[in-house]
Amino acid sequence: MATATRQPLPQRLLLGPGPANVHPDIMAALQQPVLGHLDPVFQELLVETAGQLRGLFGTANELTLAVTGTGFSGMESCLANLIEPGDTMLVGVHGFFGMRMAEFAQRFGAQVVEVTAPWGEPLSAADVAAALEQNPDVKLVGVVHGETSTGVRQPIAEIAAAAHAHGALVLMDAVTTLGGLPVQVDEWGVDAAYSASQKCVGTISGLAPLTFSPRARARLAERQAALPTWYHDMEALHQYWSAQGFYHHTCSSTLVYGLKAALDLMDAEGIENRFARHQQCGDALKAGLEAMGLSLVAATGHRLPMLTTVSIPDGAADLDVRQALLAEHGIEIAGGLGPLMGQIWRVGLMGYVAQPANVTTFLDAFAGILTAQGCSVDGNAGRAAAEAALAG
Amino acid sequence: MATATRQPLPQRLLLGPGPANVHPDIMAALQQPVLGHLDPVFQELLVETAGQLRGLFGTANELTLAVTGTGFSGMESCLANLIEPGDTMLVGVHGFFGMRMAEFAQRFGAQVVEVTAPWGEPLSAADVAAALEQNPDVKLVGVVHGETSTGVRQPIAEIAAAAHAHGALVLMDAVTTLGGLPVQVDEWGVDAAYSASQKCVGTISGLAPLTFSPRARARLAERQAALPTWYHDMEALHQYWSAQGFYHHTCSSTLVYGLKAALDLMDAEGIENRFARHQQCGDALKAGLEAMGLSLVAATGHRLPMLTTVSIPDGAADLDVRQALLAEHGIEIAGGLGPLMGQIWRVGLMGYVAQPANVTTFLDAFAGILTAQGCSVDGNAGRAAAEAALAG
Numbered sequence: 046m047a048t049a050t051r052q053p054l055p056q057r058l059l060l061g062p063g064p065a066n067v068h069p070d071i072m073a074a075l076q077q078p079v080l081g082h083l084d085p086v087f088q089e090l091l092v093e094t095a096g097q098l099r100g101l102f103g104t105a106n107e108l109t110l111a112v113t114g115t116g117f118s119g120m121e122s123c124l125a126n127l128i129e130p131g132d133t134m135l136v137g138v139h140g141f142f143g144m145r146m147a148e149f150a151q152r153f154g155a156q157v158v159e160v161t162a163p164w165g166e167p168l169s170a171a172d173v174a175a176a177l178e179q180n181p182d183v184k185l186v187g188v189v190h191g192e193t194s195t196g197v198r199q200p201i202a203e204i205a206a207a208a209h210a211h212g213a214l215v216l217m218d219a220v221t222t223l224g225g226l227p228v229q230v231d232e233w234g235v236d237a238a239y240s241a242s243q244k245c246v247g248t249i250s251g252l253a254p255l256t257f258s259p260r261a262r263a264r265l266a267e268r269q270a271a272l273p274t275w276y277h278d279m280e281a282l283h284q285y286w287s288a289q290g291f292y293h294h295t296c297s298s299t300l301v302y303g304l305k306a307a308l309d310l311m312d313a314e315g316i317e318n319r320f321a322r323h324q325q326c327g328d329a330l331k332a333g334l335e336a337m338g339l340s341l342v343a344a345t346g347h348r349l350p351m352l353t354t355v356s357i358p359d360g361a362a363d364l365d366v367r368q369a370l371l372a373e374h375g376i377e378i379a380g381g382l383g384p385l386m387g388q389i390w391r392v393g394l395m396g397y398v399a400q401p402a403n404v405t406t407f408l409d410a411f412a413g414i415l416t417a418q419g420c421s422v423d424g425n426a427g428r429a430a431a432e433a434a435l436a437g
Numbered sequence: 438m439a440t441a442t443r444q445p446l447p448q449r450l451l452l453g454p455g456p457a458n459v460h461p462d463i464m465a466a467l468q469q470p471v472l473g474h475l476d477p478v479f480q481e482l483l484v485e486t487a488g489q490l491r492g493l494f495g496t497a498n499e500l501t502l503a504v505t506g507t508g509f510s511g512m513e514s515c516l517a518n519l520i521e522p523g524d525t526m527l528v529g530v531h532g533f534f535g536m537r538m539a540e541f542a543q544r545f546g547a548q549v550v551e552v553t554a555p556w557g558e559p560l561s562a563a564d565v566a567a568a569l570e571q572n573p574d575v576k577l578v579g580v581v582h583g584e585t586s587t588g589v590r591q592p593i594a595e596i597a598a599a600a601h602a603h604g605a606l607v608l609m610d611a612v613t614t615l616g617g618l619p620v621q622v623d624e625w626g627v628d629a630a631y632s633a634s635q636k637c638v639g640t641i642s643g644l645a646p647l648t649f650s651p652r653a654r655a656r657l658a659e660r661q662a663a664l665p666t667w668y669h670d671m672e673a674l675h676q677y678w679s680a681q682g683f684y685h686h687t688c689s690s691t692l693v694y695g696l697k698a699a700l701d702l703m704d705a706e707g708i709e710n711r712f713a714r715h716q717q718c719g720d721a722l723k724a725g726l727e728a729m730g731l732s733l734v735a736a737t738g739h740r741l742p743m744l745t746t747v748s749i750p751d752g753a754a755d756l757d758v759r760q761a762l763l764a765e766h767g768i769e770i771a772g773g774l775g776p777l778m779g780q781i782w783r784v785g786l787m788g789y790v791a792q793p794a795n796v797t798t799f800l801d802a803f804a805g806i807l808t809a810q811g812c813s814v815d816g817n818a819g820r821a822a823a824e825a826a827l828a829g
Contacts, residue, residue, distance in 0.1 A: 055478060056470045064471050064687060075467055075691070078448045079456050079641060081769045086447060113643060114506045114668065115686045121668045149667050243687055249471060250689040251505060251643045273665045275541050276506065276513045292774075294507045295456060295635060297642040299467070377473045382684075 057371070058398070060407055061379040062193045062221065062352055063244035065395040067303075071248050074306035080298040087298050088290040094301060095286055097308040101246075101316070102219075102238060102256045103229035109256040110286035111304060112277060113296055116220040116241030119253030121149055122277035123216055123237045124187075127261065129270040130154030133182040135213070137161075137168040137204070141194035141382040142218060146187045153273060158183060164195045164385060165354075167347045170203035177211040186213050190228065190238075191221035194382045196343035196354035196391065198226070205234035214261055220244060223254065224311065225323040225351040225395060236261040245323065245351055247310070247396030248303035307396075323350045326399040329434035330392060333408040337427030342389050351399065353392045354381075360420045363387050369418070374410040401435045449763070450790070452799055453771040454585045454613065454744055455636035457787040459695075463640050466698035472690040479690050480682040486693060487678055489700040493638075493708070494611075494630060494648045495621035502678035503644040503696060504669060505688055508612040508633030511645030513541055514669035515608055515629045516579075519653065521662040522546030525574040527605070529553075529560040529596070533586035533774040534610055538579045545665060550575060556587045556777060557746075559739045562595035569603040578605050582620065582630075583613035586774045588735035588746035588783065590618070597626035606653055612636060615646065616703065617715040617743040617787060628653040637715065637743055639702070639788030640695035699788075715742045718791040721826035722784060725800040729819030734781050743791065745784045746773075752812045755779050761810070766802040793827045 059066050080087040091110075099109045112122050124146070128134060134155040136147040139162035147157045160176045162168045168188065177183055186208040190199055205215040214236040219228050225245030230238050236258040243250035257265075257279060265279060272278055276294065285293035311319055327350030331341055334355050342354035357363055363380050367390070370376045381389040394403065408431055412424025451458045472479040483502075491501045504514050516538070520526060526547040528539040531554035539549045552568045554560045560580065569575055578600040582591055597607040606628040611620050617637030622630050628650040635642035649657075649671060657671060664670055668686065677685035703711055719742030723733055726747050734746035749755055755772050759782070762768045773781040786795065800823055804816025 054469045054472065057472060057476065059471065059473055061473050061475075064473060064690070067471055072468060076464060077446045079451065079459055080446065080449060081451055081453050081456060082642075083453075083771075084449065084763075084769060114510065115688070117686045118506065118668045121666065125666075145667070152663050152665055152667055241687065243689070249691040250474075250687045251692055271544055273544055274513065274517075275537070275544055276510045294509045295633065295642045296507070297456070297635070299641040300643055371476075377476060379475075 055375060058376045058403060058406070060392050060394065060398065060403070061377045062391050062393045063241065063395055064250055065244065065247065065393065065398040067249060068247060068310060068397040070310060071303050071306040074302045075299050077302050082296045082298070083290065083292060090301060090305060091286050092288060094305045094308065098254050098256070101223060101228065101308065101311065103227070104231045104256050106230065106256045106258050108262055108279065108283045110282055111242070111252040111254045112282060113251065113294060113300065114253055115250050116239070116253050119220070119239030119241065119255050120146060120218060122253070122279065123239050123255060124149050124153050125274045125277050126265055126272065126279045127185055127214065127216060127237060128153040128155045129268060131156065132184050133158060133180060134185045134187060135160060135173065135176055135180065135183045136187040137173065137189065137199070139166060139168055139195065139197065140164050140189065140192035142189050142192055142220070144383065146189065146218065150187070165197060165342050166344050167197050167199045168204065170207060173204045174207040177207055177213070183211060183213050185216060187216045189218040191219070191226065191349045191352065193221045193352055193391070194385060196349050196352050197347050198349045201235065202233040209234055214264060221349065221352055224319070226320060230256055242304055245395045246304070246307050248307040251297070251300045252304050323394065323399045325435065326394045326401060326404050327351060327353060329401065329404045329431040330394060332434040333404065333427040333431030336430030337408070337412055337422045337424060339422065351393060351395045354389050355392065356389055357387070358415070358420050358422070361415055361418055365418060366414055369414045370410060373414070376407060376410055404431050404435065447767060450768045450795060450798070452784050452786065452790065452795070453769045454783050454785045455633065455787055456642055457636065457639065457785065457790040459641060460639060460702060460789040462702060463695050463698045466694045467691050469694050474688045474690070475682065475684060482693060482697060483678050484680060486697045486700065490646050490648070493615060493620065493700065493703070495619070496623045496648050498622065498648045498650050500654055500671065500675045501648040502674055503634070503646045504674060505643065505686060505692065506645055507642050508631070508645050511612070511631030511633065511647050512538060512610060514645070514647060514671065515631050516541050516545050517666045517669050518657055518664065518671045519577055519606065519608060519629060520545040520547045521660060523548065524576050525550060525572060526577040526579060527552060527565065527568055527572065527575045528579040529565065529581065529591070531558060531560055531587065531589065532556050532581065532584035534581050534584055534612070536775065538581065538610065542579070557589060557734050558736050559589055559591045560596065562599060565596045566599040569599055569605070575603060575605050577608060579608040581610040583611070583618065583741045583744065585613045585744055585783070586777060588741050588744050589739050590741045593627065594625040601626055606656060613741065613744055616711070618712060622648055634696055637787045638696070638699050640699040643689070643692045644696050715786065715791045717827065718786045718793060718796050719743060719745060721793065721796045721823040722786060724826040725796065725819040725823030728822030729800070729804055729814045729816060731814065743785060743787045746781050747784065748781055749779070750807070750812050750814070753807055753810055757810060758806055761806045762802060765806070768799060768802055796823050796827065
């Protein structure tokens with residue numbers, strides 16, 4: 046093969062906001078023989094995978110599946126199905142992904158009411174309730190469970206209750222949280238939720254798991270306007286991802302093998318153990334960064350375990366530090382998005398990557414590079430604090 | 438891993454309309470280390486891959502890339518970008534995929550003028566020209582280069598010339614043909630074309646290569662209506678798939694490794710050799726089927742090499758035959774779509790699968806099953822005719 050003569054690709058430690066490194070068992074699962082998208086064996090696998098996704102989403106929703114595309118494709122799927130032109134949608138905007146949700150909704154013809162909070166803070170359920178009172182036409186409320194641009198974890202249940210009291214449906218972005226934090230679609234009263242495969246779920250990107258409640262499906266059944274998409278037609282997708290197995294698109298068996306292996310690994314680890322692992326590693330990283338003398342961005346008490354945001358200290362140059370981490374240590378972290386570009390770094394510990402050794406490896410490398418670039422940070426204190434948190 | 442305890446998945450010979458079996462070198466390429474979607478090494482790979490796709494599409498179009506999704510996602514991308522609500526689009530409908538293109542276009546608000554031909558025949562360029570004359574508002578003409586539902590190969594250049602004389606743009610579906618037949622976007626005057634990764638391109642599904650001409654991009658620049666999609670926003674995708682490398686979505690390095698390895702394999706084989714291989718295998722299959730006593734569906738002189746359609750003979754039951762092929766020989770072929778359901782079978786020889794041994798293996802298995810089910814076919818004559826064609 047012609048590729049045999051090229052340079053081997055570098056092995057990175059992927060500590061950005063996803064993709065994360067993929068567990069070797071999942072990589073191995075990708076090598077299983079390709080099956081046709083209508084093969085009865087593959088269709089059984091789809092039905093089984095949908096069942097496991099229900100467990101992960103904390104839902105009994107029959108319409109639970111994965112669309113072929115990335116997390117944004119999941120966001121777009123949900124909005125395209127749930128919005129009719131002229132509908133009013135309330136979107137919680139306290140970061141880049143809430144902004145994107147508002148922008149997508151407008152592209153589908155929604156009048157968008159934004160409820161905002163400072164980037165780094167969660168939304169206030171009282172603000173949402175007040176906005177609903179002022180906007181009686183709101184039919185859909187969108188919230189981001191884990192705002193990957195700020196590192197904030199958003200409580201959902203109270204906002205969902207306010208939306209339901211108003212007669213609105215609730216759409217939740219669980220791109221960053223699914224597989225790393227409890228997601229309780231039914232308990233919280235969420236009507237539609239979407240995620241992505243390459244973050245805490247832990248396989249390669251290319252699939253967006255999602256779920257629609259019976260209430261959300263009733264909304265689809267009542268649609269007056271034609272659906273502005275065929276690829277993301279939720280009921281057609283569901284007829285494919287079910288025992289009926291009607292042809293919709295050429296779903297990749299390889300991508301589903303990866304997702305299924307990731308879900309099997311979660312079952313083998315125990316989902317509570319998995320959540321605890323993410324929490325412990327995230328706590329240790331945060332303790333280390335603060336002990337080093339750096340400031341965290343997300344408000345105390347509202348921090349995501351799997352994605353930590355840290356302010357860029359005086360004297361450090363965003364790109365120089367990230368490039369040095371990549372070049373000298375093979376470690377990828379991410380910069381800020383939108384107004385936080387150049388202001389913060391984002392460090393992920395997602396899925397397979399959420400391991401104690403990766404926390405200390407990163408802290409050592411990071412402290413070394415910041416010091417070399419003339420920033421005054423205390424690497425020893427950082428490592429000690431992280432080790433204490435990991436031991437605790 | 439929990440999956441270790443499950444039954445191994447069956448190894449099929451995939452002779453349907455895609456996915457095809459994947460070359461082992463491509464499967465191996467999928468194991469390369471995952472890279473972040475903004476990693477400079479990955480971005481170089483994207484730029485290089487786009488260059489190879491230009492060669493395959495026969496175009497100098499700068500906007501050439503692959504969207505993360507299947508072939509239908511490529512179709513939807515092109516239509517969403519090129520259609521504004523109220524636009525008139527002419528669609529050539531002589532099979533299922535032309536029907537789908539017309540349906541997608543309507544979902545984006547187009548007034549659709551259909552030019553039809555009997556399923557199994559190509560469209561007539563004169564019919565297209567006449568319809569254009571009767572419909573002066575047509576802004577976009579859509580045609581399917583390889584109609585996978587009927588096995589028909591559609592000449593494009595004459596239709597494109599008629600469209601251009603009319604001031605309309607030309608959209609071409611090359612889902613089935615790219616990588617197996619010459620596709621000459623620039624020479625034929627095609628303004629936008631899309632394909633899929635899992636047919637004659639030969640990797641797993643999940644990417645849809647596509648290309649937009651400068652004329653098509655000018656249409657995008659002139660759009661009045663908001664684009665009804667963000668995920669498929671062509672100019673935003675292009676800013677990602679270029680040296681700028683602006684974040685758009687989390688493109689999977691693994692999927693791109695597969696596509697790149699497939700393109701490298703084409704370079705190594707020589708594209709003309711690859712086309713000849715598809716032609717020879719397709720010709721041998723058709724010769725074998727006819728010698729066996731069966732009737733081909735697509736009109737003589739307009740048959741696709743990589744997808745052969747054959748009428749279901751009296752006495753044979755569609756599903757019984759396909760299930761027996763799968764159960765007894767591990768061979769997948771496909772049934773008909775739409776009005777051809779129950780009337781025809783579709784046999785693919787795409788990419789890695791287009792090999793002489795697969796032709797004779799299939800013919801023997803097929804003749805055996807048809808005979809066992811009480812159909813009178815001449816298996817020996819079929820094999821002899823195929824072998825003669827392969828030797829010729």
